[in-house]
Amino acid sequence: MSKGVLAIAEQVEGVFRKVTYEALSEGRRIADHLGSELTALVLGADVENISKELKPYGPDRIVVADSPALVEFLTDAYTNVIYDFIHQETPEVIILGASTQGKDVSARLSARLNAPLAMDCVAIRFEDNRLIASRYMYGGKILADVELDGTPKILAFRPNALDITNADGAGTLQNFDVDTGTTALQFIDKRLDTDKKEITEADTVVSGGRGMGGPDFSVIEALAELLDGAVGASRSAVDEGWRPSSDQVGQTGKVVSPNLYIACGISGAIQHFAGMSSSKVVVAINKDPEAPIFAKADYGIEGDLFEIVPLVTEEIRKLKG
Numbered sequence: 298m299s300k301g302v303l304a305i306a307e308q309v310e311g312v313f314r315k316v317t318y319e320a321l322s323e324g325r326r327i328a329d330h331l332g333s334e335l336t337a338l339v340l341g342a343d344v345e346n347i348s349k350e351l352k353p354y355g356p357d358r359i360v361v362a363d364s365p366a367l368v369e370f371l372t373d374a375y376t377n378v379i380y381d382f383i384h385q386e387t388p389e390v391i392i393l394g395a396s397t398q399g400k401d402v403s404a405r406l407s408a409r410l411n412a413p414l415a416m417d418c419v420a421i422r423f424e425d426n427r428l429i430a431s432r433y434m435y436g437g438k439i440l441a442d443v444e445l446d447g448t449p450k451i452l453a454f455r456p457n458a459l460d461i462t463n464a465d466g467a468g469t470l471q472n473f474d475v476d477t478g479t480t481a482l483q484f485i486d487k488r489l490d491t492d493k494k495e496i497t498e499a500d501t502v503v504s505g506g507r508g509m510g511g512p513d514f515s516v517i518e519a520l521a522e523l524l525d526g527a528v529g530a531s532r533s534a535v536d537e538g539w540r541p542s543s544d545q546v547g548q549t550g551k552v553v554s555p556n557l558y559i560a561c562g563i564s565g566a567i568q569h570f571a572g573m574s575s576s577k578v579v580v581a582i583n584k585d586p587e588a589p590i591f592a593k594a595d596y597g598i599e600g601d602l603f604e605i606v607p608l609v610t611e612e613i614r615k616l617k618g
Contacts, residue, residue: 300333300334300386300387300388300389301328301333301334301335301336301386301388301389301390302324302327302328302331302333302334302335302336302388302389302390302391302392303324303336303338303382303383303386303388303390303391303392303449304317304320304321304324304335304336304337304338304356304391304392304393305320305338305340305379305391305392305393305399305402306320306321306337306338306339306340306348306351307393307394307396307398307399308339308341308344308347309489310489311341311343311344311347312347313347313350313351314394314396314456314495314498315456315457315461315498316393316394316395316396316399316454316456316457316497316498317351317394318351318354318461319394319454319456319457319458319459319460319461320392320393320394320454320459321335321337321351321354321355321356322354322355322459322460322461322462322464323392323421323452323454323459324337324355324356324390324392325354325355325356325462325464325466327390327392327421328355328357330423331389331390333389334357334358335355335356335357335358335466336356336357336358336359336360336386336388337351337356337358337359337360338360338362338379338382338473339351339359339360339361339362340362340367340375340378340379341362341363341367341368342363342364342365342366342367342368343363344361344363345361345363345470345472348361348470349468349470351468352466352468353463353464354461354462354463354464354466355463355464355465355466356466356467356468357466357467357468357469358467358468358469358470358471359468359469359470359471360382360471360472360473361470361471361472361473362378362382362472362473362475363472363475364475364477366475366477367475367477369484369487370398371480371482371483371484372401372402372405372482373405373478373479373480373481373482374477374478374480374482375402376402376405376406376409377476377477377478377479377480378473378475378476378477379402379406380406380409380410381476381478382473383406383410383449387448387449388449389448389449389450390428390449390450390451390452391403391406391412391449391450391451391452392451392452392453392454393451393452393453393454394453394454394456395416395417395418395453395454395455395456395552396456396497399453400416400453403416403451403453404416406451407451410449410451411447412447412448412449412450412451413445413446413447413450413451414445414451414452414453415430415432415443415445415450415451415452415453416432416453417432417433417453417454417455417552418430418431418432418452418453418454418455418458419431419432419433419440419454419455419458419554419575420458421452427444428444428445428450429442429443429444430442430443430444430445430452431443433455433571433574433575436548436567436568436571437548437567437570437571437572437574437575438567438571455552455554455575456497456498456553456554457497457498457499457500457553457554457555457556458554458575493527494525494526494527495527496527496528496529496544496546496551496553497551497552497553497554499526499527499553499555500525500526500555500556500557501521501524501525501526501527501555501556501557501558501559502521502526502527502528502529502546502553502555502557502558502559502573502576503517503518503520503521503524503526503527503528503529503559503561504517504528504529504530504531504546504558504559504560504561504563504573505517505528505529505530505531505534505539505540505561505562505563505602506530506531506533506534506560506561506562506563506564506569507531507533507534507537507562507563507564508561508562508563508564508583508584508602509534509539509561509562509602510562511539512537512538512539512540514528514530514539514540516561516602516603516606516607516610517559517561517602517606519607519610520559520606520609520610520613523610523613523614523617524557524613526555526557528540528544529544529545529546529551529553530544530545530546531545531546531547531563531564531566531569532545532547532549532550532568532569535550545572546569546572546573547568547569547571547572547573548567548568548569548571548572549568550572551572552571552572552573552575553572553573553576554575554576554577555573555576555577556576556577556578557576557577557578557580558573558576558578558579558580559579559580559581559582560573560579560580560581560582560583560590560594561582561583561602561606562582562583562602563581563583563588563590564583564585564588564589564590565581565588565589565590565591565592565593566589570590570593574593578595578596579593579594579595579596580594580595580596580597580598581593581594581596581597581598582597582598582600582602582605582606583597583598583599583602584599584600584601584602585599586599
């Protein structure tokens with residue numbers, strides 16, 4: 298019989314992603330509703346010590362799958378270990394972040410378990426003990442409510458869509474015997490920009506588009522740094538080679554859900570809107586009064602971004618003292 302809620306933690310270089318705490322917080326709420334136990338599963342190498350950092354977010358158990366074979370994320374190895382744990386524990390609900398890694402793992406688990414998956418969720422609720430997930434569909438054009446039928450139910454949540462809350466939980470540490478099984482993938486190399494804030498987890502994102510006119514993004518980089526935010530870009534800016542593809546926000550890029558999204562020189566095509574539609578507050582700066590982005594923005598400033606953004610930056614700097 299299925300029981301309990303499983304939250305799959307995600308860590309990079311020994312540091313938990315913000316979406317892990319969001320998933321645990323929501324997992325605690327789901328477990329309390331079901332009257333069941335919340336388990337956090339941590340995978341990696343030498344991760345037992347950092348696993349204790351999850352205790353304030355409500356897990357009853359923290360299960361550590363620790364092995365040198367898991368030092369780097371390889372989809373097939375991680376999926377094999379998680380699948381073995383699910384087969385042993387039979388949780389009713391599985392929750393994780395819809396990050397690049399989370400989307401990869403959740404889709405594989407859904408196929409292997411023949412289990413229902415709601416990808417890129419922004420909220421869930423219960424109606425007569427039926428679990429209803431809200432998720433964006435059709436490139437962000439609609440917000441659909443979907444009911445998950447079957448077990449385990451897999452929920453992959455959009456980063457920054459959930460609140461992080463502290464909760465009581467025993468947080469008992471347990472170890473899980475790791476067997477990565479047969480794997481086809483081999484780790485070759487990894488390059489990390491450790492000084493760069495991940496745009497999917499930033500509370501503020503300042504993005505530039507074709508209106509930047511070239512690769513010099515210094516004006517919006519200064520604003521983003523002042524706001525402790527991240528720098529994003531439209532597809533046109535990435536296609537021009539002005540920013541790396543890792544900065545792209547949109548249907549074919551990354552989906553962001555910051556508290557504040559500032560679009561500078563971005564026309565606002567539907568493909569871009571699909572990547573930032575769940576932002577809580579949108580500010581648009583564009584010299585074209587007919588730019589579609591103004592129809593989607595909470596606040597709009599018509600004018601030259603190279604004049605307006607430095608003024609905004611200076612005023613914020615004054616306010617911050």
